[in-house]
Amino acid sequence: MARTYDYLFKLLLIGDSGVGKTCVLFRFSDDSFNNSFISTIGIDFKIRTIDLDGKKIKLQIWDTAGQERFRTITTAYYRGAMGIMLVYDITNEKSFENIKNWIRNIEEHASQDVERMIIGNKCDMEDRRVVSRDRGQQLSIEYGTKFMETSAKLNHNIEEAFYTLARDIKGKMERGQGQTVGVGGTTGRYQQDSTIAAQGNNLCKNRHTFHCDFIAF
């Protein structure tokens, strides 16, 4: 099968329940918004291919599957992630404070060179805002990440956020930094190792393409 993209980036969405991670994801992948998402059921990951400086980049964006509700994200979720969007809700103080905890989680389980970005979502709800833009900005400076306020509802800054994250990963990769493998990350290393055909769905597909070489006996 011909490859229809130049790069494949695995991105994660992380943050407290109810901050709108799934809405952000749907807005970006399907350009749809639904006010009534209660909690995440049946969303695994979404894919969208974007053009960036002449390269086709396939973004595979993973949702938490609701496992953040009791802080029970699996460590396996972080494996191989190249970019992580940390999402809080500007109308929810706790979700903002918890960003620090999520960052600690990332530091323990994700690749050391993973690109991070902090997103303050629901910026359409100005009247209920409790976290100022400044505080968001300040936090992102503290952790050395980019920062944006978004609204999945109004489709504000969603494209920009994903494009920015993708551009940063691409830049890092092209500078060759992405080749160093951090803990929990297969970034770079695995993309090159063609002997491992058993990744993801290939595990199934290859079942039919290989033949037992014992038949030759």
Place this chain on the structure above:
Amino acid sequence: MDDSLPDHVDVVIVGTGLPEAILAAACSRSGLSVLHLDRNPFYGENWASFNLNTLDEWIGENKKELSETTVSESIKEKIQADESYISFGDNRQIFDLEKQWTEDSATEKVVKNKDGEETTSTYRAIIEKEWRRFSIDITPKILLSRGTMVQTLCDSEVSKYAEFKCVNRLLCFCDGDKKICRVPYNRSEIFETDQLSFVDKRRIMKFMQFCLEWSKNQDEMKDWKEFADKSFSEFLATVHNLEGSTQRFITDAIAILEPNPTTLTGLQAVCRFIDSVGVFGPSPFLYPLYGCGELPQCFCRLCAVFGGLYALHLQVDGIILKENKVVAVVAGGQRVNCDHIITSPRYAPKKFGTLSGELVDRAILVTDDTILKEEKEQISILSLASISPPQCAARLFEAGYESCLAPRGYYLSQLTGARRDDKNYLKEVEEKLYDSEDSPRVLMRLRFASAAGSFQYSEESPTNFAVLPPPNVKLDYSDVIISSRELFTKFWPDRDFLPRGLPTVE
């Protein structure tokens, strides 16, 4: 967001080990509402993998004295007059824990720092600094390419949550147990190896040909039935003229799925092996990157994607019964009504039964080199059948940086064997393997035994309560899938076990 548990679910599953995770995924996938609980702060129970720090926490937890459970007033309030209550068990699953940094780990080593300057540091300090890079399996196993685990992973599409590598080296002892050598197991390797004489090569090829035919129509094959219940070695020697190291290649390594084989089980094991050769690469065995602890997490993710609710690090109190049926659990101080409760052996109340009592011995070593050097880093299985009682099914699994199990330059050597006659044979084996001058340095050593066997239900066990088996000594995962599927089909005979996922649109 609301942090309270739901009032009612169809199934409560307690313990996040692999069989429980598979069952949770199967239930959730088929539309049942699932609440999945664990007292541990991590997924996987004794099927988990740990880094050096979380390993120490796990050791600490397993060394703790078990406390008596008491039924608090707040729990009593949740029980109605016609109901009874029984606490979940906290049954010890890990025994004889022993961890040490060896003398060798205090040896100084020259390392280059970031600026290229040379400094000295002890092995222990180097390793401890890289604590996150370790992924140490409590239960290391491999996947057979055409086995039931791979089949289930593919069918359910859980395979997309993990990556796998081929176990590319199969080793066994040869030359009177003095040497470790690579077992050739496919046509080209047998042809190229210098371990075998030309005559033996032909004999092995002929035997493989026999196995291929045997797997298709064993009834019509001659010369094996009279040996069926006799030892496999006798059959190989008498009928196929395979003796010495050549015979060991087959009995110890190629038939490794069935330790201490009779002719019948040996032939079956060889056929399962051959059947999986060439599916994903030359080797029939796969191993998950980052260790076996990934697998329970992957199944839990599927469960969550289909709406399963997860709460770890939670106080898991007990079961509420009515007319000898399970009607609810109490967890985290809340009552959750349910139709079924399924637990791992740790949580089973003693009144409902106990494990049959077998033990699996384990030794985990961090070493500075591989047991058999080759140009490239390998993932190896070494059969220990010739240097330990064959009933122990003892083997060594070794992997390192390339499998994301250890920092670059270091290896994890994982020994597993069933305990027989109350004796831990692995200690002797380990000495034999690592005590010579040129063997790799052992830097850290962890030994323990884990509960195995099957759960024996008492007559008082409710019909809508079940316990899944603990890790057994088998090398591959087939039994795990079989027991999870059996239980699922028993409770929900009309539902499909982990069918293919919904088609996804890109």
